[in-house]
Structure formats: C-alpha cells, structure tokens
Amino acid sequence: MNRRSFLALGASAPAFAQTTGRPVEPFDDHGPLVIERKREGKPRAGQVVAAIQPHSDDIPIFAAGTFFKLMDEGATGYLIRVTNDDMAGPGWYAETVSANERDEKAVAQVFGVKKAFDLNYNNHTMDTIARSELKARFIFLFRLLKVNTVVCYDPWGHYEENPDHYITAACVEAACWMAGGSKDYPEHFEAGLKPHGVREKYYFARFQQRVNRVxxxxxxxxxxxxxxxxxxxxxxxxxxxxxxxxxxxxxxxxLPLLGNDNNTANRNYIREFVLAQDRETGKKYGLEYAEQFHYIGPEANPVQEYIRKNAVSR
Ligand SMILES: [Zn+2]
Structure with a gap:
C-alpha cells in the first residue's frame, strides 16, 4: 500500500487493511491441524526418512515417537547428527565428544536406522560455518539416500537460542528444495545421483511454533x-x-516413583519428567502421549492431476 492510499483510509480503518493484492489472512499455508494416529500395515514401504539433529539428544526428546512411527510404517530410517556435541557432557572437550559419540551410536542402534552420519561441526559455533557448505552436504545426502521425509527443528520456530538448532534447520529447509534442482551441484549427476527434492517435513521446536500436526x-x-x-x-x-x-x-x-533399582529409576524419571511435555500435548487432544510439529506435506501437482483425469487416447 502506498502512503497516499493509507492516509485516504482515515483513522477508523484497520492499520494493515489492504486495498489491492493478496488479502491479509491467517497463516495456514500448510494446512489445518491433523491428528496423526497409528496406521496398520506398511503404508510407507519403499520410503526413506532422515531424522536430522544438531545434537545427540534432540530427536530422542522431541520426535522419537514420530521417528519410530514412520519407520514402523515401513520407511527406511537414517540418523544425521550435525555437531560433535563438544559443549555438553562430562569432563573437558575431548571427553565430552567421546561420551556423546557413544550415546549417538547407542541412540542410532535403538532407533534401528540403516545408517547414522556424523557431520562433525563444533557445538554452538555453527553460525561461523558456511551455510552453503552445510546445504551442499545435505543435498548430497538427500540425493544419495533418496530421502522422502525429514524430521528436524523448525526453521521458523520462535525464540530458539541455540544457533546449532536454527542454522541446521534453515540449511535443511533450503537443501530439501535445492536437492530437486537440475542445475545445483551438477557434478553430483556425473557421479550417478539424480535431482531429488524432499517433499515431506516434520518440524519440531523447543519453544513457539505454528503446530498443524499432532x-x-x-x-x-x-x-x-x-x-x-x-x-x-x-x-x-x-x-x-x-x-x-x-x-x-x-x-x-x-521417592516411590524411582523404584528399587537404577533401571526403574531412570525409566520412571524419564516417563514422569522428560515426557511431561508429551503428556501435556496429548491431553489437549484426548491422547495419552503426543508430539507436535509444523508439518509440510507433498503438494499436489495440478497439471498431473488434470492429465490423470482428462487425458484421452489420440
Ligand atoms: Zn540440541
């Protein structure tokens, strides 16, 4: 809106009223809220899902249930850890890295993924790396593994403090799109890869985000x-x-909650405290435990759809 038409609307008009162009509307581009439940059979047979986490504990805390679900539905799973986790754990840097490396391997094993990749960037300093490099690494992996679905931090989540989270998410989002291009990194094609965009995304957040999938x-x-x-x-x-x-x-x-042995204590502590958020989310929707996401699904191709309905033999 130009200044003249804004002034002409007068004081009683809404401050952001528009007279031309796309009307102001609620942000619901990726669809209304959907409650996703257990599905029988293997509806995702032949698909590939990549769970991408800056740190070894991100997917376990925010999206483990969903990652297990997608694999139970038949998708082949891969786990990609972006940093070496050198800022969070016991001892000084090297000991911290080693302890997290053990955890990451164990996490991958419990998930039952086909393979886990470590990209090995330093913790908390991802804003100093070239985003183009990280995007290129994701694009290579998405093409190589033929990834259909990613589970990752929400690149549009609010108030995230950790640069590893938002930089990973931003690079994943761009790479999902760019991996489908025929001019991005054409040397990949000489090595036998093909353009392969990622069309389904489950984005989780630590703080605020627009949730449209539970x-x-x-x-x-x-x-x-x-x-x-x-x-x-x-x-x-x-x-x-x-x-x-x-x-x-x-x-x-x-505490009776913690039982009589360490295994019970660890499991019940996680159930009670770590999964309290999942319980809260579930309660809102009449479920026992739930994870929430901003979900972006494959878009229908209107031309293909038209051809399917209307094509006739010559
Ligand atoms: Zn993290």
Whole structure:
C-alpha cells in the first residue's frame, strides 16, 4: 500500500487493511491441524526418512515417537547428527565428544536406522560455518539416500537460542528444495545421483511454533524411553533418575516413583519428567502421549492431476 492510499483510509480503518493484492489472512499455508494416529500395515514401504539433529539428544526428546512411527510404517530410517556435541557432557572437550559419540551410536542402534552420519561441526559455533557448505552436504545426502521425509527443528520456530538448532534447520529447509534442482551441484549427476527434492517435513521446536500436526506417540512410549535412556552425556534424560535416587538415599529419603533399582529409576524419571511435555500435548487432544510439529506435506501437482483425469487416447 502506498502512503497516499493509507492516509485516504482515515483513522477508523484497520492499520494493515489492504486495498489491492493478496488479502491479509491467517497463516495456514500448510494446512489445518491433523491428528496423526497409528496406521496398520506398511503404508510407507519403499520410503526413506532422515531424522536430522544438531545434537545427540534432540530427536530422542522431541520426535522419537514420530521417528519410530514412520519407520514402523515401513520407511527406511537414517540418523544425521550435525555437531560433535563438544559443549555438553562430562569432563573437558575431548571427553565430552567421546561420551556423546557413544550415546549417538547407542541412540542410532535403538532407533534401528540403516545408517547414522556424523557431520562433525563444533557445538554452538555453527553460525561461523558456511551455510552453503552445510546445504551442499545435505543435498548430497538427500540425493544419495533418496530421502522422502525429514524430521528436524523448525526453521521458523520462535525464540530458539541455540544457533546449532536454527542454522541446521534453515540449511535443511533450503537443501530439501535445492536437492530437486537440475542445475545445483551438477557434478553430483556425473557421479550417478539424480535431482531429488524432499517433499515431506516434520518440524519440531523447543519453544513457539505454528503446530498443524499432532502425532499420537502413545504406542511408542516405551521405545521413546529406551532411546532417551541412552543420552547419558547430556540432556534431561539418561541416568538422571538413578543419580537422583542415590542423592536422596544419602539424605535418608526415597521417592516411590524411582523404584528399587537404577533401571526403574531412570525409566520412571524419564516417563514422569522428560515426557511431561508429551503428556501435556496429548491431553489437549484426548491422547495419552503426543508430539507436535509444523508439518509440510507433498503438494499436489495440478497439471498431473488434470492429465490423470482428462487425458484421452489420440
Ligand atoms: Zn540440541
């Protein structure tokens, strides 16, 4: 709107009223809220899903149930860790890296992925790397693995503090699109790869985001606990239950929640505290446990659809 037409609207007009162009409307480009539930059979047979996490505990905390679900539906899973996790864990840098490397391998094993990739950037300094390099690495992997679906941080989530989260997410989003191009990194094609865009995205966030997909993860609750137990070096899960139990014993106290052995303590601690958010999300939608996402699905191709309905033999 130009200044003249704005002034002409007068004081009683809404401040952002538009007289031309696309009208102001709620942001719902990627569809209304859908509750996604367990599906029988293998509706995703032949598909590939890549779970991409800056750190070894991101997917376990925010999207493990959904990742298990997608693989249970028949998709082949891959896990991609972007940093070496050198800022979060026991000891000094090298010990921290080693402890997280153990965790990442264990997490990949519990998920049952076909392969896990480590891109090995330093923690908390991803804003100093070339985004074009990270995008190129994702594009290569998306083409190589023929990825259909990504599970990753929301590149448009609000108030995220950790640059590893938002830079990874932004590069994943761009790479999903660019991997489908025929002029981006054409040397890949000489090596036998083909353009292959990623058309389905499950984006999770630590803080605010626009949620349009809630996944009922109740059937994968115990598996989500299994995978969170493996994040021993960092995060809110791991062996915190056993540590709390030991601390309370020293103080002459006991929490019935934590049971009588370390395994029970760890699992029940995760169930009660780490998965409290999943319980809260589930409660809103009449589910026991749920994970929430901004979901972007494959768009229909109107030309193909028209051809399918209207093409006749010559
Ligand atoms: Zn993280």
């Amino acid at each position: 996944v009922d993860t109740t059937p994968w609750l115990e598996k989500k606990i299994d995978v969170n137990v493996e994040n021993k070096a960092q995060g809110p899960a791991g062996e915190n239950g056993a540590q709390l139990k030991a601390r309370l014993e020293k103080e002459g106290k006991r």
